[in-house]
Amino acid sequence: MNWNRIFLGAFTGAFAGYGVFTIWPSALARWNWLGGWLAAGIIITTGWWVNHYLNAIPNKNDGAWIDMALPIWLSSFLGGNVMLSVDKGLVRAAYGMFHGANIGGALPTIMLELVGATIGGYLLYKYRRSDV
Amino acid sequence: MWTLQHAITTIFGAAIFPIAVGIIWGKLADEYKTLGGLLAGFFVVGTVWLLNHGIGLIFEPQMSGNFPGPWSDQALTCFWGLFVADLFAGKRLNWEAILTGILGGILGGILLFATI
Secondary structure, eight states, X not given: OOHHHHXXXXXXXXXXXXXXXXXXXXXXXXXHHHHHHHHIIIIIHHHHIIIIISOOSXXXXXXXXXXXXXHHHHXXXXXXXXXXXXXXXXXXXXXXXXXXXXXXXXXXXXXXXXXXXXXXXXXXXXXXXXXX | OOOHHHHHHHHHHHHXXXXXXXXXXXXXXXXXXXXXXXXXXXXXXXXXXXXXXXXXXXXXXXXXXXXXXXXXXXXXXXXXXXXXXXXXXTOBOOHHHHHHHHHXXXXXXXXXXXXX
């Protein structure tokens, strides 16, 4: 365990998570759906450069890939979403587990997301096998 | 309220994201290096987001009412899909990376909680 590396990756992962759930709701509120599309290019790109292209999250060739999506998902799940609104300034767009939000409401979404992602992951594995 | 229709669209939205990222991203990064990530940010994550959350393939009924949350982002599907794809391929658990991801998420959550 290289703790310096773990803390570095935790910082850059938190940067991606915080960036996504402040920039994304704000861009969506300001420019509607096109803002949501632009937000991806603004924050996901920078997050990917630090976390994966320059490898701040310590992924290895023989290890199962941990995407920056994990800290991103967890950030909003725990801390909710913050939005810079057009007329009211900085407002809260969603509450997270830290605010005492009810996990039961999100559980069906989470379970079905895991089901779909497992199917997608399996198909991706099959695709990659036939690709080599 | 959840219906069968919502379950179908949610499962599809959850499946397409890791497939899109897993198929396209590495190719773009190979061909265009740094700029490949920029293209992927817009045309993979941005475009899939439009369908999953902009339009709403992934159903999130907990977001209605005056105490909305917790939000379960499509990011979960990207992480889980790429992770299990590697597990199917026989790769090992990288505890250093797993711990990094979880600590990063907790820190990001604290920051979002602390902002307003």
